[in-house]
Amino acid sequence: GAVVSQHPSWVICKSGTSVKIECRSLDFQATTMFWYRQFPKQSLMLMATSNEGSKATYEQGVEKDKFLINHASLTLSTLTVTSAHPEDSSFYICSAPPGVATYEQYFGPGTRLTVT
Amino acid sequence: RKEVEQDPGPFNVPEGATVAFNCTYSNSASQSFFWYRQDCRKEPKLLMSVYSSGNEDGRFTAQLNRASQYISLLIRDSKLSDSATYLCVVNRDYGQNFVFGPGTRLSVLP
Numbered sequence: 001g002a003v004v005s006q007h008p009s010w011v012i013c014k015s016g017t018s019v020k021i022e023c024r025s026l027d028f029q030a031t032t033m034f035w036y037r038q039f040p041k042q043s044l045m046l047m048a049t050s051n052e053g054s055k056a057t058y059e060q061g062v063e064k065d066k067f068l069i070n071h072a073s074l075t076l077s078t079l080t081v082t083s084a085h086p087e088d089s090s091f092y093i094c095s096a097p098p099g100v101a102t103y104e105q106y107f108g109p110g111t112r113l114t115v116t
Numbered sequence: 117r118k119e120v121e122q123d124p125g126p127f128n129v130p131e132g133a134t135v136a137f138n139c140t141y142s143n144s145a146s147q148s149f150f151w152y153r154q155d156c157r158k159e160p161k162l163l164m165s166v167y168s169s170g171n172e173d174g175r176f177t178a179q180l181n182r183a184s185q186y187i188s189l190l191i192r193d194s195k196l197s198d199s200a201t202y203l204c205v206v207n208r209d210y211g212q213n214f215v216f217g218p219g220t221r222l223s224v225l226p
Contacts, residue, residue, distance in 0.1 A: 032212060043203060044160065044216040093159050097212045103148040105214060107159040 003027055004096050006108035013084055013115055021079045021111045023050075023094030029074035030096035034105070035067075038091040050077040050094075084115040117142055120217035122204050128223045133194045137220050139187040139204030149180055151189045152203040154219065160203055163189075194224045 003026040013019050023033055031052045036044040048069055049057040056069035068080040077096075081088055093110040097103070122139045129135050141149075152160040164171065166178040166187055177190040187204055204217035 034213065036216075043218045046213060046215070049213065091157070095214075103165075103207055103212060104162075105212070107161075110157075110159045112157070 004094065004106045004108040006092075006094055006111050008111060009109060010112040011114070013113070015085055015115055016083055018080055018082045019084055019113060021081070021092055021094075021113075023077045023079070023096070023108050025075045025096045025098075025106070028096075028098045030077075030098075031074060033071065033077040033094055033096045035069065035077075035079050036093045036095065038093060038110075044093060047079075050079075052077075081113065084113070086115045089113055089115045118218070119143060119215045120204055120206050122202075122217040123220045124218075125220035126223060127220065128225060129194055130225050131194055131196060133224075134190065134192045135194060135222060136191075137189045137202050137204070137222075139189075139217055141185050141187070141204075141206045141215075143206070143208065143215075144185060146185075146206045146208065148207045149187050150205040150214075151176075151178055151187075152205055152216075153200040154203055155200050160205075160216075163202070191222075194222075196224050196226060198222060199224045 005024045007022045033050040035047045038044045047062045050069045050071040052071040058064045071077045091110050094108045095105040120141050149166040151163040153163045154160040166180045168180050170179045175192045179188045201219040201221045203219045206215050
């Protein structure tokens with residue numbers, strides 16, 4: 001089946017630094033990818049929709065200048081957390097639908113970010 | 117009101133028990149519905165899609181009532197390996213954006 005990978009799987013960084021998370025579709029092309037954030041004991045919250053060849057669409061309350069999204073190719077989307085703070089510590093998960101005419105989603109394994 | 121609401125849980129049940137989870141959604145334009153399971157510190161995994169006619173996959177049965185905007189999941193003969201958080205997921209309008217419910221945690225006890 002379709003596979004989505006994320007890198008890194010976990011990262012620890014210092015407050016004020018930037019962290020880049022990659023999301024790749026391994027055996028299919030994804031014109032759209034989704035980025036979610038999950039805080040402990042909470043559900044996944046959609047942060048933004050990453051669109052290949054155009055700007056990302058951010059959910060209300062998500063700062064686009066802080067969470068930079070670049071959909072560089074049909075198989076890669078990156079999320080950069082800029083000037084990270086401890087409150088950004090979370091589990092970041094990406095997903096991608098295997099096609100435009102499907103409601104299926106394939107999820108990456110997630111990236112656990114800890115900001116100290 | 118949240119877009120997707122679920123039983124708060126947690127549910128602690130003995131092996132072999134039957135357990136039912138409930139979910140309601142607020143957007144009547146939602147088109148597709150799913151149950152996902154998520155193990156601790158892992159990504160969500162699709163358990164099953166939910167159709168108006170109801171569907172069954174082994175020990176799992178899902179039902180959808182569009183009029184009531186209600187979705188259910190029934191697990192029969194619970195196994196220890198069923199312990200996880202069960203997420204009710206609804207798509208937004210006609211897009212591919214998913215809205216996740218808060219999840220209901222299930223612990224199946226020996």
